[in-house]
Amino acid sequence: MKEQDQRRYEARAKIAKALAHPSRLLMLDLLQQQEYCVGELTQKVGADQSTVSKHLAILKDVGMVSVRKEGSLSYYRLQCDCLGGFFSCMESVLSADLSCRQDAIR
Numbered sequence: 001m002k003e004q005d006q007r008r009y010e011a012r013a014k015i016a017k018a019l020a021h022p023s024r025l026l027m028l029d030l031l032q033q034q035e036y037c038v039g040e041l042t043q044k045v046g047a048d049q050s051t052v053s054k055h056l057a058i059l060k061d062v063g064m065v066s067v068r069k070e071g072s073l074s075y076y077r078l079q080c081d082c083l084g085g086f087f088s089c090m091e092s093v094l095s096a097d098l099s100c101r102q103d104a105i106r
Helices: 003-019 022-031 038-045 049-061 083-104
Strands: 065-070 073-078
Touching (some): 003 022, 003 049, 022 065, 022 083, 038 049, 049 065
16 A cells, blocks of 8 residues: 555544544534534533543544634534535444344344
8 A cells, every 4th residue: 555545544544533432423413503612512412521622622633623712712613514424324324234134133
């Protein structure tokens, strides 16, 4: 494999790893609708603020979200508009897998 291809796959893996947590997926789903401050996300996710902040730092590190400061508050917003298609793809995979499993037990 070429070095450039290797770096591309490593970068993709880093993004996939950042997506591999239910709380981060929930936050991304919420951020598709509007921006939120850490306190609002903390309430919606049901985790403590330090945990939510760590999740947001991971998402920011891979370029999925950006942050804007307003006084003492940090507001997060989604940086890409392709997640709707990604989530739809995931739902299709889940649905197809469920159908295969149901067929297997019939």
